[in-house]
Amino acid sequence: MRPLQFGDEDRSLFGIHHSPEPAQTGGLGVVICAPFGHEAIRSHRLFRVLAERLARAGSHVLRFDYYGTGDSGGDDAEGELAGWARDVQSAHRELLRCAAPGQVVWIGARLGASVALQAAQDDTLALPPKLLVFDPIVDGKAYLEAMRVLHVETLEESYSVIDPAWRHRLDHDPQAYLDEAIGFAISPALRGQLAALDAASLTPAPHSAVNVIASPDDEPVQRWVQGLQAANAVDVDAIALQHSLVWTSDDSLNSALVPAEALQAMLAAAGSWRG
Amino acid sequence: MAERPVQFGSDGHLVGVLSLPAEGRRSRGDLACLMLNVGVTHRIGPRRVNVKLARQLAEQGVASLRFDLSGIGDSDSVRGRLNFREQALRDMQAAMDMVEAETGIRRFAVIGICSGAVNGYWLAQVDPRVAGLMMFDGFAYTTLKTRLVHDWLRLRTTPWRTVLQKVKGRLIRSMGAAPANQQVSIFNVGPDEATPTRAEFAAALNGLAQRGVALYMIYSGSLLLHFNYAAQTHDVFGHEPFIAGLRHDYWPQVDHLATSQASQRQLLDATCDWIRSIVSTPTPSAISTPSTPDRSEHAADTARTRSSASAARAPRAARP
Numbered sequence: 001m002r003p004l005q006f007g008d009e010d011r012s013l014f015g016i017h018h019s020p021e022p023a024q025t026g027g028l029g030v031v032i033c034a035p036f037g038h039e040a041i042r043s044h045r046l047f048r049v050l051a052e053r054l055a056r057a058g059s060h061v062l063r064f065d066y067y068g069t070g071d072s073g074g075d076d077a078e079g080e081l082a083g084w085a086r087d088v089q090s091a092h093r094e095l096l097r098c099a100a101p102g103q104v105v106w107i108g109a110r111l112g113a114s115v116a117l118q119a120a121q122d123d124t125l126a127l128p129p130k131l132l133v134f135d136p137i138v139d140g141k142a143y144l145e146a147m148r149v150l151h152v153e154t155l156e157e158s159y160s161v162i163d164p165a166w167r168h169r170l171d172h173d174p175q176a177y178l179d180e181a182i183g184f185a186i187s188p189a190l191r192g193q194l195a196a197l198d199a200a201s202l203t204p205a206p207h208s209a210v211n212v213i214a215s216p217d218d219e220p221v222q223r224w225v226q227g228l229q230a231a232n233a234v235d236v237d238a239i240a241l242q243h244s245l246v247w248t249s250d251d252s253l254n255s256a257l258v259p260a261e262a263l264q265a266m267l268a269a270a271g272s273w274r275g
Numbered sequence: 276m277a278e279r280p281v282q283f284g285s286d287g288h289l290v291g292v293l294s295l296p297a298e299g300r301r302s303r304g305d306l307a308c309l310m311l312n313v314g315v316t317h318r319i320g321p322r323r324v325n326v327k328l329a330r331q332l333a334e335q336g337v338a339s340l341r342f343d344l345s346g347i348g349d350s351d352s353v354r355g356r357l358n359f360r361e362q363a364l365r366d367m368q369a370a371m372d373m374v375e376a377e378t379g380i381r382r383f384a385v386i387g388i389c390s391g392a393v394n395g396y397w398l399a400q401v402d403p404r405v406a407g408l409m410m411f412d413g414f415a416y417t418t419l420k421t422r423l424v425h426d427w428l429r430l431r432t433t434p435w436r437t438v439l440q441k442v443k444g445r446l447i448r449s450m451g452a453a454p455a456n457q458q459v460s461i462f463n464v465g466p467d468e469a470t471p472t473r474a475e476f477a478a479a480l481n482g483l484a485q486r487g488v489a490l491y492m493i494y495s496g497s498l499l500l501h502f503n504y505a506a507q508t509h510d511v512f513g514h515e516p517f518i519a520g521l522r523h524d525y526w527p528q529v530d531h532l533a534t535s536q537a538s539q540r541q542l543l544d545a546t547c548d549w550i551r552s553i554v555s556t557p558t559p560s561a562i563s564t565p566s567t568p569d570r571s572e573h574a575a576d577t578a579r580t581r582s583s584a585s586a587a588r589a590p591r592a593a594r595p
């Protein structure tokens with residue numbers, strides 16, 4: 001495992017490259033596209049374990065932080081979807097440079113899945129990736145609203161004395177808590193992009209291959225998958241999974257850090273492309 | 276400012292990010308900051324606060340290292356017979372060794388939140404390179420007033436029927452109530468052998484103060500049962516020598532993980548202000564070889580650390 005920096009000098013990205021042992025080139029390369037904000041911290045361990053297992057099975061894996069997140073350059077408020085899509089493409093090129101894989105899979109979770117889907121719409125990419133998306137965000141407006149509510153719930157759980165003004169603002173001011181979510185600033189640019197994020201903006205490039213892991217109860221995602229299957233321009237495979245991972249939970253409280261069922265589902269789906 | 280990933284430690288198993296101020300902005304003081312894990316959160320810290328702090332410190336000319344202890348974040352575990360605290364101490368000392376090898380800096384301010392405060396507390400006692408220790412929501416010691424304030428604040432926000440039930444339960448339990456001034460672990464309901472007693476804690480801080488270590492204790496608004504009024508530290512430790520030089524704050528408007536942007540600004544600004552106050556202050560004691568369980572193993576770790584830190588400078592990708 002090797003920590004590294006890549007990308008342009010004015011857009012430095014931090015990553016971790018997991019190499020198979022013994023060292024080899026070719027084979028399957030994997031780029032992991034993490035969720036946003038608190039969800040990224042919550043799932044850090046899950047994706048580290050996933051990367052290690054994939055490397056043990058012979059894949060080169062690159063985990064990385066988008067610009068304005070994690071250990072990458074940039075402040076919170078500099079993060080936005082279009083830039084993050086370019087970061088995914090940059091990670092893809094870095095993986096091609098250092099591993100020369102024969103095939104690449106992008107594994108994206110939550111907003112990372114949505115970013116990966118948008119990044120993959122660029123049909124000029126060398127060695128276009130297959131996509132494995134886990135609980136993608138297909139309704140940006142609903143996601144923004146959920147983050148507002150979760151921000152206030154987090155405040156109420158975190159403080160010993162709850163200020164009723166938080167809940168009052170949430171309930172009566174639709175503009176409240178749109179510029180931050182559980183410790184992370186959200187820029188107006190990102191807010192606008194999230195508000196515009198919908199199923200129509202997540203159509204993969206024609207002839208792509210996409211595996212979708214999601215709960216069968218996730219109606220927006222299931223509708224999106226059915227729409228793609230009906231359009232028949234993309235090879236879409238839906239994998240139903242009920243899992244115990246609460247993306248937004250505190251990572252120290254009563255919620256498995258690495259739910260086995262989620263890990264196994266991603267390993268199996270990625271492995272099916274190993275060939 | 277320049278940041279780069281580093282790998283160090285006995286097996287090259289520890290991962291961190293070294294933040295260095297830009298040339299021309301480096302402070303004249305010989306001090307770097309060490310930022311520790313908070314629980315199982317990786318080195319960026321909750322809400323990415325360690326990253327934000329590192330960059331703000333770099334702006335004022337101070338280097339820092341945020342890294343993952345063995346088995347946390349991106350650092351591997353190590354085989355061995357050391358318990359968690361012993362391994363954490365070894366990891367933190369390896370971190371200081373690496374920064375010293377890379378920068379020549381030999382004085383460190385340790386910034387610890389929650390479990391990081393606990394780890395920093397133990398490190399400061401064994402390594403004379405620690406010149407400053409900040410403990411945010413670390414060990415807390417209560418008074419009778421702590422209990423009364425807690426009960427009053429709960430009473431104000433609890434429906435009266437619930438209050439009556441709780442009073443009834445309290446009367447029944449009061450036969451075995453713990454005395455005031457008990458030590459309380461922030462992780463457990465009651466005292467445990469990992470938590471120093473009030474007297475042990477005071478003795479440790481007195482020793483650090485005598486060594487010239489700058490001390491800063493902050494408590495948030497998330498510890499109602501354990502810390503809930505501004506004068507609590509003074510009420511518990513008012514007669515101890517270390518209190519004279521102690522910087523301490525109680526921030527009921529800031530929560531344990533600095534969730535809101537306003538909370539983060541307060542935490543970051545106060546931390547940087549404290550660092551600014553100590554960066555040019557030499558520690559009175561001469562800095563000597565740190566104490567470790569096995570000096571020969573520490574020397575070997577240092578040699579491996581130097582080797583790993585150099586190897587971690589992987590080439591950046593060329594511009595397309």
